[in-house]
Amino acid sequence: MVTLLPMGERAVLAEVADLAAVLALHAALDADVLDGVDDLVPAARTVLVVFDPARVSSESIGSWVLRAAGRAPDAIAPGPLVEVPVRYDGADLDSTAELLGIPVPDLVSRHAGVEWTVAFTGFAPGFAYLVSADWPFDVPRLAEPRTRVPAGAVGLAGGFSGAYPRETPGGWRLIGTTDAVLFNPDAADPVLLPPRARVRFVPERVRLTAASASTEAAEPVGASPVAASSAASRPVLRIDSPGGATTVQDLGRPGRAALGVARSGALDRAALRIANRLVGNAEGAAALEITMGGFAARAETDTWACATGALADVTVDGRAVDAYAPVLVPAGAELRIGAPRAGLRAYLAVRGGILAPMALGSRARDVLAGLGPAPLTAGEELSVGEPASAVPTVDSFPWTVPPPSIDVLIAPGPRADWFAPGALDTLADTAWSVSPHADRVGIRLDGPALDRRRHDELPSEGMRPGAIQVPPHGRPVVLLADGPVTGGYPVIAVVSDAALDALAQVRPGDHVRFRRV
Known part of the structure; x- marks a missing residue:
C-alpha cells in the first residue's frame, strides 16, 4: 500500500510500510521513469518524486506512482558489490561495544562480517545510509552531536551504518576510518555508494575491489579543473x-x-x-x-x-x-x-x-x-567565457525594491497532520520575524511555537527547497537551495517555488506572512 502526500507544487511524497517497500517502489519507478520526473529520492519509508509541472501534471504523477507500486518486485535485484577498506580505530569503538554488551573484537567482526545495502543517501553528498538484515543492533546516537566529524569516519546510528564523505557535524557513534573516496564530483560516477549498492567493510588496509578501485586515485572533493576557454588566461x-x-x-x-x-x-x-x-x-x-x-x-x-x-x-x-x-x-x-x-x-x-x-x-x-x-x-x-548574444539596447529594466515584509504562498505539507489543530492557522496568521539564523541553507523564523500532536521521531524523508520544517523548539525553518535533501523534522507546509526568490532577500528582523493557496 502506498499513500501519496503533498510536497508543494513540484513534488509528491510516496509513503510505504517500511524500508523494504521503499527499495521495491524506488526500483519500480526507476525502471520506467515518467517524462517530466526530475528526481527520485528514497528514504526510510518514503520516495520523494520531484517533477516539472510544466511537463507533467500532479494527477499523472500520482497515477504513475500507484501503478508502479502495483508492480513493485517482491525481491530487489542486487546492486554492485563495493568493498570499503576500514581501520577500526573510531573514537567511540570501545564505548559502543560496551553499550551493546559485547567485546570490541565481536563488534568489529559483526560489522565487517555482514553485507550491507545502500538504502538511500542524504545528509551530505555521497553519504549512504547502509542497512543489513543480518545486523542485530539498534545503536543510539550520541546525546550531544559532535561539531566536527572528520571525512572518512565510519559510524553507527539506529540500525544504520555509514561513512562521512567530508568533514561535517554529526551524532553517529564512530567506530572506524576509511580512506576510500566516497564522493568525487569530477568522476563519471561521483558517488561510490549509490542506492541499492551492496557494501562490505574490509578490515585494515585491504585494497578496494575492481568495482571501486577507480576511486582510489581520484582527486579529493573540490579539486575541479576550470573549464577550458580561450578567455581563461585573460582575467577581467x-x-x-x-x-x-x-x-x-x-x-x-x-x-x-x-x-x-x-x-x-x-x-x-x-x-x-x-x-x-x-x-x-x-x-x-x-x-x-x-x-x-x-x-x-x-x-x-x-x-x-x-x-x-x-x-x-x-x-x-x-x-x-x-x-x-x-x-x-x-x-x-x-x-x-x-x-x-x-x-x-x-x-x-x-x-x-x-x-x-x-x-x-x-x-x-x-x-x-x-x-x-x-x-x-x-x-x-x-x-x-563567451557571451550568448549582444548587449541589449535598454536604458533600464523594471524592478521593485525588496520590501521589509513579504507575503509568501504556501500549501499544506506532507506532515501537517502531525501538528495540533490550529497550527496551520497559527502559521498563516502570524507575522513571523526573520531570525539571525538565516543563510543559504535555510531561514529560521521567530514567533509562537507550532504545537505538535505527534512527538515521536519522524524517519528521515526527502526534502525540497521551500519545505517548512518544524524542529522540536516549534519555530518554523524554511529550507533554501543549499538545504539537506533528506531530513527528520516534520514539514507542516511548503512555500511556492516562485516565492523562494523573495525569501532570498529577507534580512534579520524582516517579517514574513504565509498565505495558504
Whole structure:
C-alpha cells in the first residue's frame, strides 16, 4: 500500500510500510521513469518524486506512482558489490561495544562480517545510509552531536551504518576510518555508494575491489579543473574586497538529490537571470552572489557588467550607476556595490559569464556540502567565457525594491497532520520575524511555537527547497537551495517555488506572512 502526500507544487511524497517497500517502489519507478520526473529520492519509508509541472501534471504523477507500486518486485535485484577498506580505530569503538554488551573484537567482526545495502543517501553528498538484515543492533546516537566529524569516519546510528564523505557535524557513534573516496564530483560516477549498492567493510588496509578501485586515485572533493576557454588566461576582474560573503552561483545542479546533492544555485533566481540577460549572457551563466554588500573589484579590461537584486549603491570609480542596467566598466576602473539598504543579496553578472571550477555540471557554491568554488577572497582574479548574444539596447529594466515584509504562498505539507489543530492557522496568521539564523541553507523564523500532536521521531524523508520544517523548539525553518535533501523534522507546509526568490532577500528582523493557496 502506498499513500501519496503533498510536497508543494513540484513534488509528491510516496509513503510505504517500511524500508523494504521503499527499495521495491524506488526500483519500480526507476525502471520506467515518467517524462517530466526530475528526481527520485528514497528514504526510510518514503520516495520523494520531484517533477516539472510544466511537463507533467500532479494527477499523472500520482497515477504513475500507484501503478508502479502495483508492480513493485517482491525481491530487489542486487546492486554492485563495493568493498570499503576500514581501520577500526573510531573514537567511540570501545564505548559502543560496551553499550551493546559485547567485546570490541565481536563488534568489529559483526560489522565487517555482514553485507550491507545502500538504502538511500542524504545528509551530505555521497553519504549512504547502509542497512543489513543480518545486523542485530539498534545503536543510539550520541546525546550531544559532535561539531566536527572528520571525512572518512565510519559510524553507527539506529540500525544504520555509514561513512562521512567530508568533514561535517554529526551524532553517529564512530567506530572506524576509511580512506576510500566516497564522493568525487569530477568522476563519471561521483558517488561510490549509490542506492541499492551492496557494501562490505574490509578490515585494515585491504585494497578496494575492481568495482571501486577507480576511486582510489581520484582527486579529493573540490579539486575541479576550470573549464577550458580561450578567455581563461585573460582575467577581467580582480577582487579588491569580497564584502560580507561573495560566492559564484548559477542555476545550480537540479536532479541529483538521490545522490545527496542539493539543488544549490542562486537563491534569487530571477535576479540572476535578469542580470545575465542584460549583459548578453545565457540566463543560467555563472555570476556573483554578494551578501550584505561591501564588494569592490577592479576591471582588468573594458568589461560589461550588471547588478541586480538588493537595493544598494553601485558605483564605477565613485560615479553612481544604475542597477538593473548594463554598465561598461573601463579597464582600471573600480566597481563597488555598497551595503544594501533593502534586501540582502546583490547579483553581479559580467559579460561572458564567470569561469570557475565545475562540480557536477555547475559552478554554484553549495555552502553546506562544500561543493563548487570557494567563496571569493581579496586579490582573486576572475575570467569569463563567451557571451550568448549582444548587449541589449535598454536604458533600464523594471524592478521593485525588496520590501521589509513579504507575503509568501504556501500549501499544506506532507506532515501537517502531525501538528495540533490550529497550527496551520497559527502559521498563516502570524507575522513571523526573520531570525539571525538565516543563510543559504535555510531561514529560521521567530514567533509562537507550532504545537505538535505527534512527538515521536519522524524517519528521515526527502526534502525540497521551500519545505517548512518544524524542529522540536516549534519555530518554523524554511529550507533554501543549499538545504539537506533528506531530513527528520516534520514539514507542516511548503512555500511556492516562485516565492523562494523573495525569501532570498529577507534580512534579520524582516517579517514574513504565509498565505495558504
